Amino acid sequence: MQSSNKSPNINPRTAAPHNPSTSASPRYAFIDFLDVGGTMTISQEIANLTEDSGQDLPEENVQIGSIQGTVVGLRYYTGKVSRGEMVSLVRQPQNPYDQNAVMVTNVYGSQVGHIKKELAAPMAYVMDNNLARVEGVVPCGETNKFSMPVNLTFWGKEENREAVHNQMRRHGFKLGTGFKGYTTQTSLGRDLLGLSSKMSAIPLTVEELKNAFDRLFDDLMEDKTREMEPAEAVCTSLLPHQKQALSWMTSRENSNDLPPFWEEKSGFYFNVLTNFAVKERPEKVLGGILADDMGLGKTLTTIALIVSNFHNGKPLPLEQCEGSSSSSRMKSTSKDHEESYEPASSSHLKRLHADEEGVPQKKAKTTMKTAKKPANTKKGVVLLDDVDFAAALECSSSQVVPAKKSAKKGSGTGKVPSGGGGGSGARATLIVCPLSVLSNWLDQFEQHIRADVTLKVYLYYGADRKRSVKLLSEQDVVLTTYNVLSSDFGNKASSPLHKVNWLRVVLDEGHVIRNPNALQSKAILELQSERRWILSGTPIQNSLKDLYMLMSFLKLKPFDVKEWWNRIIQRPVTMGDRVGLQNLQVLVKGITLRRTKNSKVAGRMLVQLPERRVFVQHVTLSEEEREEYEQVRKEGRKIVGRYFEEGTIMTNYADVLAILVRLRQYCCHPSLLGKYTGADDPGTPSELRERLINKITLVLNSGSDEECAICLDSLRQPVITYCAHVYCRPCICEVIRSEKEQARCPLCRAQIKTKELVEYPGEEMQAGAATGENWRSSSKVDALMSNLLKLRNEDPTVKSLVVSQFTRFMDLIEVPLREYGFSFTRLDGSMAQKTRAKAIQDFQDSSPGHPTIMLLSLKAGGVGLNLTAASHVFMMDPAWNPAAEDQCFDRCHRLGQSRDVVITKFIVKDSVEENMVKIQKKKQELVDKAFGVKKPQDLKQARIEEIRALMEI
DNA sequence: ACCGCCGGGTGCC
DNA sequence: ACCGCCGGGTGCC
Incomplete structure (x- = not known):
């Protein structure tokens, strides 16, 4: 990836200037550990307890101590562990025999046993109060049917060290300083018995880490240079690098390889990172990340993949209109005679609002460029390639299915057998993308699929989208947006997209699911599919954390569970562990293809882009404008200067932004100046409210790309507190909920209440600028x-x-x-x-x-x-x-x-x-x-420095 | 579990 | 014997 604008959130401790005035930590443990109700499955409990509980902050990664414990009750559970294997400790407050119960599970989430109750008692206290996280490694695996030792390591904040040690001591346990070999992960499984000191010997420096991180996605093309021609249905000729991507994607989808870090050893499958061994072959991970730079044709490549690799490199069987190589047409799903419903101008892509009976509706073309060629109304339908189709059907290319008969299967594509690809008859590819590129996908299908081929593309979007699972399953492609998907998912009324067995799910701009708590991320994870792809130009935006969701989506076990991701990859890497980094590199390399505009294929540039030149044109204000501008600036400086003197710049941040926006607006055009509301007495509640609405509007429209100081992400459902700080509503509500009456603003420590949060009313509140008769230029x-x-x-x-x-x-x-x-x-x-x-x-x-x-x-x-x-x-x-x-x-x-x-x-x-x-x-x-x-207080501090520079104070 | 613990049977050497 | 000792039943949390 380009080494520019990425700012990985690695070890800020070494880089962050500390600002004592804002040192209150805005990060809260959102999960109430004691509040796990009712009967939960093990995996639910694990999911709940490992969910973003803040354990990924470097500050919390201090080793507090270790102790050997005992796992008991092995004979009651099916979960197995072997020598050197990592295990997870999960609190089980609902256990009817002991509310302090701590269960032990293996990497796959199967319960192995419990921690012996005497030890569980103090552990429960430590875990419930979030004093430390406890991780386990089984040093010798099971030697008998009843119990076995487990090496427990406590991780947490330095400030909790005393409390943890005391608590353990009160129960007669003395925490030691560690075990040989098992405190951190073992080096690719080869370091089972101690000797691990060399791993942690020389941690990576921040600089090394940054470089490694930046280069994580570089040069992921070695051995990925074989080319593949797309199926005939693609009418655009692919560039060499696109053919390479197609070949690589096809091989990823048809791969029989074991997922990364799995090895076959004497009849067992063995995960070299967790030392997990199973008899059954681990599930294949079919798919990966196509992380090409934008503009290299990820869309085209994906379209080519869809039609070219149905099963085992055979193309998707498509119908072709006889003798109509250039004309376009649309075929109804099941009843040929209904083709007369076709509007003459419709395109060959069957899409949009086809109803259950397959009758295309008149308004089918809403967002489409209409094909201008006359529609061909001939009835005869043949297959594009009978041989390949037969192969797909029967898995035996010698048998050619008569064209007519196969055409009938139009309505029953779900019946197409697996064809050896291990498929279950799934046919449809689901593409999920941001709204902004939806039409681009439709255009690209139109543009790159031969006009005489019927590719069934359904746009699952809009209020009247058809929710028939059958209809959706029968498509070649279903296109939808993250919003539609998550709103379907959120409305309990069963989301049809989640009932379809997809052949392939493609996430366009896949990095948008990087926040695992977002509804859309959860919705994405619930999709059933045989193959999964992430398309993204920027697979990592801020930190390693972003990658976790991608692994989770790809179902790359065990990294789809947060605890394992953190233990095996994230923590080792952020702590500068070379082995951890090496593992991360292997992991990424195995599933990612990334080329940049500057990548070279066989010594030649991948793509030759025209030149790009940037000129700065300085604009001089007219005398009149200058005078007015200085007026506004003077006022602003006075106010901001006062804030600086009073040291209230933080609390008046929104006001300062407002002043800056005014100045910037003035530089553009005098008429842009909005009404400015100062920071005087709050006045009546409704006046205060109005003022706050003004402020949040200014903050959001200031173009400063404000982030929520709690989740550090872009603001969603922004609200403003009475102390004029803006957060995501869910984030700040969670803070208030967990702190109850004492809730304070994470940024300024003012008291806050849920009912005092003011929403952002939306764009349309602002007064229109004078565009009418009194328009003037600038x-x-x-x-x-x-x-x-x-x-x-x-x-x-x-x-x-x-x-x-x-x-x-x-x-x-x-x-x-x-x-x-x-x-x-x-x-x-x-x-x-x-x-x-x-x-x-x-x-x-x-x-x-x-x-x-x-x-x-x-x-x-x-x-x-x-x-x-x-x-x-x-x-x-x-x-x-x-x-x-x-x-x-x-x-x-x-x-x-x-x-x-x-x-x-x-x-x-x-x-x-x-x-x-x-x-x-x-x-x-x-x-x-x-x-x-990336720490919020530092961000704010940096902003304040910026304000100083901007206002020349 | 080749343990620990419990509680019933038993009782000089 | 209101003990010790023996040996069978038993066993996560």
Whole structure:
């Protein structure tokens, strides 16, 4: 991966400046360990108890002590462990015989026994009060039917060391300093009997770790250079690197290899990391991570995979319209005579709102570019490739099934037998993607699948989506969004997507499931599928933690359970353990393919992108503007200066942001200035409420990409506290719930209550800027217009993106665009999927009469957004985060771009914008040099320094 | 469990 | 013998 903007959250202890004024830890243990009700299965209990209980913070990774204990009751349980194997200790407060019970399970979650009750008593206290986590390794496996020793190691915060030791001592147990060999993981299973000292001998330095981490996803293409031609149904010719990806993906899907870290040894299957041995072959992991850089054609490759590898490298059996190589048509699912329902302009892709009877509905084409060729209405249907189809059917290529008969199977594709691929008759591929790329997928299917082939693609989206499991199972492809999936999953009324046995599930932009607590992540994990793929340009965004969910999705045992991931990979790596890192590298390498734009195939560049040049155009404010700007700046400085003096900059953070936003807005256009509400007395409750709504709106629209200080993730369901700090609603509610009446704001320690949280009312609250008669221009708008006019003069076919963080600025720009007769379109976050897709399509169409300018809001659309029709970008206002700008440029500077890309950034001279550029540079240097700091208080501290620089205080 | 523990049977050497 | 000793029954939490 590119070593830029990644800031892995590794060992901040060594890097983080500590700020005493904000040292209150905003991290809370959310799981009430005693509150496990009713009858739970073992796996549920494990899941609950290992769920994000904060154990992955380095501070909590101190070894507190070790002791040998006894596992008893072996004869009552089926779970087996062997010599050197890791076990999990799980509290069982509901146990009717002993509420202190601690059960012992093996890596696969099967119960092995219990900890002897005398030891369980103090352990239960330690575990329940979260004083330490306890991990076990069985030193010699079972030697008799009744009990065996277990080496227990306590891990936790340094500050809890005393408490843990005391508690154990009170019960007559003295914690020692460790065991030979089993305190950390064994080195690839070869270090079973001590001798482990050399592993921990020289921990990796932060620098080494960072480098290793950055390179984790680099060069994952050795031995992955075999090429494979796609099935005939794909009409686009694949680039060499795409054929390689297709070959690799196909082999991953058809692989009979053991998953990473499993070995076969004298009739047993043996996991070299956990020392787990089983008789049964561990389940295959069919799939992996395609982590190519954006623009290398992950979508096309995936489409090729879908039609090319049904089973064992045989293509998906598809129907072909006779003698209609170029015309498009749609075939009904079961009844040929109903083809007369077809609208003449429909495409060959059967999709959208096909109902249970297979009658396509008239409005089937909502988001699609309609195929302009006349529909072919011939009835005859033959198979694209009878031989391959027969092979898929019978697993014996000698027998050719008559075409007519096979065509009948259209409605009963579920019956297609496994064909030796180990399949269960599953046919359909489910693609889950962010809304922003939904239409891109549809376009790409349209574009890359031969027009005379019937690929059944169903868009499972919209209020009238069909929930028939049968219908969904019979598709070739079902396309849906993370939102639809999780809302189906959340509404208890049985999600049809979770009832289908998928052949393949593909997660586009798969890194979005990185938060394991999010509903959408849970929904994803519940999907049934034979093969699983993650497509992602940025498989790791912030830290190793992100990878855990990916392993969990791929069902890569035992890493799909948090405790094992933490013990075997995450903790060793974050602590600088070389073996841990090596294991991580092996793991990633085995399941990932990643190429970047700079990767080389046989010494040649993978893709040759046109040049990309960035110009900064300095804008001078007019005298009048300058005067007004200085006015606003002076006021702002006065206020912010006062906060600094009073030391209240933290509590007034939202106000400061508001002032900055005002300045930035002013640089763009005087009319953008919103009403400013100061930090005076709260006044009446409704006044306070209004003020808070104002503040949260400003914070969220400030473009500063605020994060929730609790989950460190982007804000979801943002709410603002009375002390004016913004969090995710679920996060802050959890804090309040766990702290009860004493709940305090994690950032400023003010008292908080659930009913005092104020919601973000949404975008549409702001007053519209003056776009009517009293419209006036600004220096920046003038600069833009003169650029656009000049461009149009030189080459009227050139298309441009005009990017801003302020949608109201975009409103203002619309006025002169119209005045000068520019044809333009617009894309911002508030647009519905339909209009959004239309805007993109309109803009990408280069035939005359289509827009040449797109007004684009900086963060609209995801990474997948493809705007290659544009070759010029006008960045109207600088962003806090240079990576956000880069990502925006990449929307047109990507595969498919044929012209050199010119980027113009407008920066107002002697203004907050110039200071922002300086900060951008500094940030970039920081990111390049070492770890970015991710602790919330440090983030805030950094922001305060930024404010100082921005306001020149 | 080739243990520990319990409780009934038993009782000089 | 209100003991000791023996040997069978028994056994996670």
